[in-house]
Amino acid sequence: MATQIPKELETQAESGQAVERRTVVQGIGAAVAATALPKFGVMTRSTALAAESGPVKIGFIEDYSGNLSVYGLQKLHAAQLAIKEINEGKTLKGGPVGAGGLGAEANFAGKPPTIGIQGTGLPVVNDGGPKDHKDVVFAEDEDVLIDSGDKGILGREVQLIAPDGQSNNALWQQLARRLIQQDKVDVLVAGFASAEREAIRPIVDRAKQLYFYTNQYEGGVADANTFCTGPVCEQQVIPGVSYMVEKFGPRGYTIAADYNFGQLTAAWTRAFAPLVGGEIIGEEFIPLSVSEFSTVIARIQQAKPDWVMTLLVGQNQHNYYPQAAAAGLRLPMVSTVNMAQGYEHRRFKPPSLAGMHNAIQYQMEVPTNRNRAFVKRWMAMFPNDQYIGEMAQNTYFTIHLYAKAVRLAGTTDQQQVKKALESGWTIEAPEGAVFLEPGTHHCAHYIRLAVCDENHNVSFPRSWPMIQAWWLQRLGVNLIRHPEYKQYVPDEDPYFAMFLKNKSKKT
Amino acid sequence: MDTLGLLASILYQFGTNAAFLLLAAIGLVVILGMMNIINLAHGELMMMGAYIATIVTHRGIPFPLAVLLAFLLVAMFGAALERVIIRRFYGHELGALVVTWGISLIMGQGTLLFFGPFMPSIGIPGGSFSLGAYSFATYWIVLIGVSAILIAALWWIYQNTRFGLMARATMQKAAMAEALGVNTDRVYMLTFALGSGLAGACGALLAPTVSISPLMGQQFVAPAFITVVVGGAANVLLGAIGSSLLLSAVKTPVGLLFGAFIGTVALLLTALIIIRLMPNGVSFYLQRFTERRVGA
Numbered sequence: 001m002a003t004q005i006p007k008e009l010e011t012q013a014e015s016g017q018a019v020e021r022r023t024v025v026q027g028i029g030a031a032v033a034a035t036a037l038p039k040f041g042v043m044t045r046s047t048a049l050a051a052e053s054g055p056v057k058i059g060f061i062e063d064y065s066g067n068l069s070v071y072g073l074q075k076l077h078a079a080q081l082a083i084k085e086i087n088e089g090k091t092l093k094g095g096p097v098g099a100g101g102l103g104a105e106a107n108f109a110g111k112p113p114t115i116g117i118q119g120t121g122l123p124v125v126n127d128g129g130p131k132d133h134k135d136v137v138f139a140e141d142e143d144v145l146i147d148s149g150d151k152g153i154l155g156r157e158v159q160l161i162a163p164d165g166q167s168n169n170a171l172w173q174q175l176a177r178r179l180i181q182q183d184k185v186d187v188l189v190a191g192f193a194s195a196e197r198e199a200i201r202p203i204v205d206r207a208k209q210l211y212f213y214t215n216q217y218e219g220g221v222a223d224a225n226t227f228c229t230g231p232v233c234e235q236q237v238i239p240g241v242s243y244m245v246e247k248f249g250p251r252g253y254t255i256a257a258d259y260n261f262g263q264l265t266a267a268w269t270r271a272f273a274p275l276v277g278g279e280i281i282g283e284e285f286i287p288l289s290v291s292e293f294s295t296v297i298a299r300i301q302q303a304k305p306d307w308v309m310t311l312l313v314g315q316n317q318h319n320y321y322p323q324a325a326a327a328g329l330r331l332p333m334v335s336t337v338n339m340a341q342g343y344e345h346r347r348f349k350p351p352s353l354a355g356m357h358n359a360i361q362y363q364m365e366v367p368t369n370r371n372r373a374f375v376k377r378w379m380a381m382f383p384n385d386q387y388i389g390e391m392a393q394n395t396y397f398t399i400h401l402y403a404k405a406v407r408l409a410g411t412t413d414q415q416q417v418k419k420a421l422e423s424g425w426t427i428e429a430p431e432g433a434v435f436l437e438p439g440t441h442h443c444a445h446y447i448r449l450a451v452c453d454e455n456h457n458v459s460f461p462r463s464w465p466m467i468q469a470w471w472l473q474r475l476g477v478n479l480i481r482h483p484e485y486k487q488y489v490p491d492e493d494p495y496f497a498m499f500l501k502n503k504s505k506k507t
Numbered sequence: 508m509d510t511l512g513l514l515a516s517i518l519y520q521f522g523t524n525a526a527f528l529l530l531a532a533i534g535l536v537v538i539l540g541m542m543n544i545i546n547l548a549h550g551e552l553m554m555m556g557a558y559i560a561t562i563v564t565h566r567g568i569p570f571p572l573a574v575l576l577a578f579l580l581v582a583m584f585g586a587a588l589e590r591v592i593i594r595r596f597y598g599h600e601l602g603a604l605v606v607t608w609g610i611s612l613i614m615g616q617g618t619l620l621f622f623g624p625f626m627p628s629i630g631i632p633g634g635s636f637s638l639g640a641y642s643f644a645t646y647w648i649v650l651i652g653v654s655a656i657l658i659a660a661l662w663w664i665y666q667n668t669r670f671g672l673m674a675r676a677t678m679q680k681a682a683m684a685e686a687l688g689v690n691t692d693r694v695y696m697l698t699f700a701l702g703s704g705l706a707g708a709c710g711a712l713l714a715p716t717v718s719i720s721p722l723m724g725q726q727f728v729a730p731a732f733i734t735v736v737v738g739g740a741a742n743v744l745l746g747a748i749g750s751s752l753l754l755s756a757v758k759t760p761v762g763l764l765f766g767a768f769i770g771t772v773a774l775l776l777t778a779l780i781i782i783r784l785m786p787n788g789v790s791f792y793l794q795r796f797t798e799r800r801v802g803a
Contacts, residue, residue: 348630
C-alpha cells in the first residue's frame, strides 16, 4: 500500500511539512512544551530512545460536516481541550490502581438543609424536608485536573491531526489510511457511527495501529488493537428499561436507526426487557435519511405502548421529537443515545423531549463539582459552544488516558503503549471514576438516569456508580491471552434466545 | 370511533406525505420544470429560507411574516445568482448541473462556518387534536392547505398574467419570443428568482418541523427531484400535483402496514416504474386525458 503513495508526499509527510495542507490543529502552549525538561524517571528512560523525537501525533477523525456533525464538532473540541491541557502540563487524576472505591448509599432530601426556622429565631438545623430520592454519597473532588510534571507527553509536544470525515464512510477509509501510512500517527482516536468504526477497523488491524473508539455504541467489539472507552448496551439498556418498566408499565415500542447500532441495540432491548418484566410489542427501523415521521407516529399510536425506546441518530432523525410532540404523542421515552449526545433538549423547543429517560454515562448537566469545573474550562476555551455531550467527554478523558499510558510505558511505541493500557487503569473523568478493564478493552462507567421534564430541565433520580461492560467477559473474551479482531453480535450468545422465551417474568 | 380515527389518520398521512413532496418540489418545479436547469442547489435555497425564517422568528417577528420575508430574500438572492452565474449556463445542462452543485457546497459549508452546526429551531405553531386513539398536528393540516394554495397561485400566475404568458412563450421558443419583443433575459431572471423564492418560502414553512442545520437542505433534494421527474415536462404544475398525490397514495398505505422504511422503498420503486413506463411523466398522460375530454 505504501508504494502507492507518491514519493514526494511521503518525504514531505515525514519531515512534517505536508501538514500545512491539512487540517492540523495544535494545542495552545505547544511551543512551551518543546523546551520543557523531563522531570520523571519514566521520562529519562524515554530520552534514551533517540528515534522518538518531534511531536506526538494524535490522529483524529470525526465528522465536522454532514448529517453527523452535531457530534463531531463536540468531539473535536474535546480533543483540542485535552491536548491543550496535556501540553500545559496537566493530567487527570488516576492511574493503574484498579476499580477504586465507591461511596455509601443514602437518602437525599429534596432541598438543602437550612439553619434556623423562620419566625422562631432558634438556631436549629432542619433536615431539608422529606427524603425524595436515594443516591450515592461520596467525597466530591473539587476538580480532577492536576499537574502532570510533564509538558506534553514525555517532554514532546502533542499535535492533533484532525481531517473531516464528512459523515461519509468511504472517505473515512481514505483518511484512516492517510493518517496511518503518511502521517504515521502514534495513536488513532476516531469514530462516531458504528458503520464508520467498522469501515476503518480492518485498516487499523492491518497496520496494528493503536486505536481508541470513544463512542457510546452497541457493544461486542473484541479487537486487540481497539480500546472502546464509551458505554455499551449492558450498561445502559438494562438500567434504562428496568426503570421504565417499574415506572410506566411493561409494554415498550422500539424505533431505531437502521444500521448496525440501531439493529443491535434493539436486539438487546428485545432480549433483556423480559428479564426485568417488560416486553417489546413493536419495532421499527428507520433509514438515516428519513426526516418525516407521520407514519411512524401513527403506527406507535396504533400499538399503544407504555413507553417508546428511541434510538434515533443524526440530524434528519432528530426531527422525530418536535413532530411527535406536535402530533400530540406524549409517551414516556427511553434511549441510550438521545439527549446525552445530540442535545435534542437544547435544540428543540419544550416540550418536544419531555419524558425522555436515558441511562447516561455523561451529559453536561451531571451535578458534581468536578464536572462543573470541567464545563467551566471547556467554555473558557470554546465560549460559543452549545453543549458538551457524552462522547465529547469520552474523547477528553481518553486522550488524557493515552498520555498517562505513554508516560507509564516510557515510549510512544504502540505495542508498548497497548501493554501499558492493559494494566487496570482507573481515570478520574468528569463523569466519575472510569475503569478500563484490561481483558476486554472496555470501560466500567458511572451510570446515571437522566430525565428530561416539561421545561427541558434535566434531573438524575437514580445512579449506578459502576456498571461493568460485562458481556464480552461473559463470552470469555480475553484479548491479552487470546487476541482477536471481531465484533460479537447477540446472535452468537445462546442466552439471548433464552431470555426472549422468558416473556414478562419478573426477576 | 376508532375506525373513524384510523380513517382520519390514513387521510391525514396521505395529505402530509403529499404536502411534504409538493413543498419540497415547488421551487424546483419552476427551475427544473420550466427552465430545464438541473438545480442541485435547490436544497440549499430551502435551507436559506429556513434559516431566514428561524432567525427572524427568534427576533420576535410573527411566523407568517417570516415566511414572506424568506420568500423575498431568497428570491433576491436567486436573481443575483442568475445574473452572476446561472445565465452563463443556459443550454449547457451538464454545466449548469455542476455549477449549481458547486453553489450548493459553498452555501452548505459557508453556513456551517458562519452559523455553526446548529440553530435552535422554532417550535411547531399550533397545537394538536385527537380523534379516538390518534392525534394530529394542526400545523400539518395548515401546510396541506398552504401547499394547495401555492400551487394554485403558481398556476394562476402562469395562465392569467402577462408575465406568465411571456414566460411560457420564452420557455417554448426563446428565439421566437425574443423576435416578438419579449425581453427573454428578464424573463429568465424573474423565473429563476420566483423558483428560488418559492424554495425559500417552502423551506421556511417546513422549518418548524425539521432541525435547522447547514446541510438540512439535502433531505429535500431527492423527494423534490423524484416529484418533478415523475411529474414530467408536458405540464409541470399538473405533473407535480399528479405525482405527489400518486407517490403519497403508494407510500401512505405501504408505510402504515409495513413501516416507514418499506414505505420509502415502495415510493422509489413506483417512481422507477413510472419513469420506465411513462418516460414523459404523469403530466403527459394527464394532459392527454384532459385534452381528449375537452375535444370530445
